[in-house]
Amino acid sequence: MAFPIIDISRIDEPEAQLDIAQKITEASRTWGFLLLKNHPIPNQDVDAMFQLGRDFFSLPAADKDAWPINDKYMGYNAPLSDRRKDDKASMWLAGKPGQLQKSLNALPPFWHEHTAEVETFKHACHELVMKLLVCFALAMDLPDRNFFANAHAEDAGNGNQFRILKYPARGNEPADKITRMSPHSDSGSVTLLFQTCAGLEVESPTGEWVPAPHLDDHILVNLGDALAFWSGGRLRATKHRVTFGSVPHDVERMSMAYFGKASDDTVLQPLKKEEADGSEKVAEKYYANGVVIQPGVTVGDYLKVIMNNIYGNGGKQQLVLETPKASGIAV
Numbered sequence: 001m002a003f004p005i006i007d008i009s010r011i012d013e014p015e016a017q018l019d020i021a022q023k024i025t026e027a028s029r030t031w032g033f034l035l036l037k038n039h040p041i042p043n044q045d046v047d048a049m050f051q052l053g054r055d056f057f058s059l060p061a062a063d064k065d066a067w068p069i070n071d072k073y074m075g076y077n078a079p080l081s082d083r084r085k086d087d088k089a090s091m092w093l094a095g096k097p098g099q100l101q102k103s104l105n106a107l108p109p110f111w112h113e114h115t116a117e118v119e120t121f122k123h124a125c126h127e128l129v130m131k132l133l134v135c136f137a138l139a140m141d142l143p144d145r146n147f148f149a150n151a152h153a154e155d156a157g158n159g160n161q162f163r164i165l166k167y168p169a170r171g172n173e174p175a176d177k178i179t180r181m182s183p184h185s186d187s188g189s190v191t192l193l194f195q196t197c198a199g200l201e202v203e204s205p206t207g208e209w210v211p212a213p214h215l216d217d218h219i220l221v222n223l224g225d226a227l228a229f230w231s232g233g234r235l236r237a238t239k240h241r242v243t244f245g246s247v248p249h250d251v252e253r254m255s256m257a258y259f260g261k262a263s264d265d266t267v268l269q270p271l272k273k274e275e276a277d278g279s280e281k282v283a284e285k286y287y288a289n290g291v292v293i294q295p296g297v298t299v300g301d302y303l304k305v306i307m308n309n310i311y312g313n314g315g316k317q318q319l320v321l322e323t324p325k326a327s328g329i330a331v
């Protein structure tokens, strides 16, 4: 089954929308990953954001290290600090619109004069996430096309997350000795992923690791566990990882991820799924990244546990070396 590539140039046209929605939703059910072609985010804005990231990461450590990622997903994540093994650095710029300018003390000074640019880019990403959420509801024939989108207001709670990543060139290290990004599924709803070159691998519908294609000017989309659970299994949160097997040893890789998530007070009650015999089945439990999600949990509570697993208590940069046994989630 070929990796899905979907042209969304006509996504706003009523005559074309249902067909595009069905293609996107089918790809999200089978692969949980797809490439968007002819999307509305200007390529020069993507390039400009990558350039900001490049300029920032090339600063001396002293200009970055004093602003580690906080529990609002803002700040810098130095190389090898995620679970002390992934060889990448990242900069988190989360929050609802306007929040970056209000949180300057959490951000390295480099970003202080770029908050407006980042906010504009995040807003464009969010608009696209909303369109995709409408597509899912349309293709699932839900009574309200905004069923998912309404829970994803851009200015709700702590807002959405945006992350710029840099994976250094691997130099003389053997490609298979380095973990770039450990296998994981994303935790929220819809992730938009921009990349400067290949390197991402995803679990195919038949369970093998396969490279996600890298095509200029396309956006990769994948789904997170909260939405997969909520959809009652109609959407798949696919495991993915980053290796450098397919990237020349002297090439660094950058990526940017916009993580659209439902507002923290959203209660996850999985949609019922009709079985072949006409009976209705509801998912009772769902395992994701060492955490159990059960019906009735809120997105906020669930994400808190995930954050804790990756970054330690309250996101205060106390690292946990082992993922704790599934616990803590209020169910």
Ligand SMILES: O=C(O)CCC(=O)C(=O)O
Pocket: 163, 165, 181, 186, 193, 195, 200, 240, 242, 254, 255, 256, 257
């Ligand atoms: O760098 C990439 O391509 C993947 C990033 C990713 O999976 C993540 O940030 O969750």
Ligand SMILES: [Fe+2]
Pocket: 184, 185, 186, 240
């Ligand atoms: Fe991811």
